[in-house]
Amino acid sequence: MMLDFRRWIQSIATVLSNAWLLFPFTGTIYQGKLKSLCVPGLNCYSCPAAVGACPMGALQTMFASVRPSFRAGNFHIGLYVIGTLGVIGSLAGRMPCGWLCPFGFMQELVNKIPSPKIDIPSFLSCFKYAVLAIFIVALPIFAVDIFGYGENAFCKYICPAGTLQAGIPMSFLQPRLRDLWGGLFMVKMAILLFLILSMVFIRRPFCRTLCPLGAIYSLFNRVSVFKMVHHPDRCVRCGECYRNCPMGVRFYEGANQNNCIRCLQCMRKSCKYGAIGHSLSAAPSKDTMPSGGASL
Amino acid sequence: MDKEIDVKSVLLLLLFTFLLVAGINAGEVQAVWKKAIKVCLSCMGLG
Structure with a gap:
């Protein structure tokens, strides 16, 4: 695991x-x-x-x-x-x-x-x-x-x-x-x-x-080669990502928020809907852009 | 997901790689080492 x-x-x-x-x-x-x-x-x-x-x-x-x-x-x-x-x-x-x-x-x-x-x-x-x-x-x-x-x-x-x-x-x-x-x-x-x-x-x-x-x-989270990706079409905003996040991040409020430490716990353990992913050296395409404003 | 190269990421990486190499060339590795091998009293709250 x-x-x-x-x-x-x-x-x-x-x-x-x-x-x-x-x-x-x-x-x-x-x-x-x-x-x-x-x-x-x-x-x-x-x-x-x-x-x-x-x-x-x-x-x-x-x-x-x-x-x-x-x-x-x-x-x-x-x-x-x-x-x-x-x-x-x-x-x-x-x-x-x-x-x-x-x-x-x-x-x-x-x-x-x-x-x-x-x-x-x-x-x-x-x-x-x-x-x-x-x-x-x-x-x-x-x-x-x-x-x-x-x-x-x-x-x-x-x-x-x-x-x-x-x-x-x-x-x-x-x-x-x-x-x-x-x-x-x-x-x-x-x-x-x-x-x-x-x-x-x-x-x-x-x-x-x-x-x-x-x-x-954290200043690099939005511009780093490794990025988290949110699939809003699959997200039901159940809040499971927040409950299990060691930083208390609500992932659906922004895929690369400053407090996200990329532990991948939300992706691997919390989200049952496949709404959370990551990418390497790629900008999220339009259908996977974060659904809401990012917060600190 | 359609992958496209994120130019900002690559440029930032190149920029900081350049700074890193410049720092190494300027002898800052030695400077960091000289400070890191001394017991830092202020780090401990003793000075």
Whole structure:
């Protein structure tokens, strides 16, 4: 079954992204050459087991050091990271969120805990674009210190993956780091705990409202090589796609909505009428255009 | 479904492939690596 297959892929991606299992012996993070590669999902590179670079962390540090970089004549403006994200997005849109992101995987697992499920207003989905614009772009570039360095504002003030994957384990791996626990760490812990609690009741709350990486990928959903296709002539709008969607997307409102993570669960598991399909490198013909306006 | 090449998709893919190659040529891979191998205190909420 496709659903089981996706769980396998998510598990493998999570393990491959965090495959440095020698960290208890080295006492620090992996420092090999693989760290120059950006992983497709949100996975903190200060996690002691991480073997790749988090694209959001890498993008922020490139933006944060753009002025000193220019002064040194290097002209590093983040093209490598932007190009990596753009190539992935152009090919698959937000599909990495549904198949490869370890933090997204964790949210789906936590949401399996039996509890009443609630939905969130759709306007909250817009916040992730504000997070992207302010915390990933504006603050690292413009809020600089006297040396011209900005700060990784998203990592520092928001990122729950950093707290979970790096802050907590590294504090136990290197006990002296606990001396640095202060107000900021407590705020980040509160954000993490609030989000974990939210995950029990809400489907992928972080992905839908805060994730800047998802925000970037979502911009490609309508123009990527891989596209979802809706067959309105077969759709009865029964809402089964919405009930089983890990992102709470009503597929019949638009085939390539920004919140669709292309997990294909609706196509494989939910829709009994064959109203959901996908295509590669093809524009939907007129009879398969989305039936309604897309929403965030 | 009638398939037709989506020009926008292909152009975007080419554009970002170009940016990726330009970034690699500019030495940004090394720059990313240098930052990624350092323990990031701010990522942990410690600095």
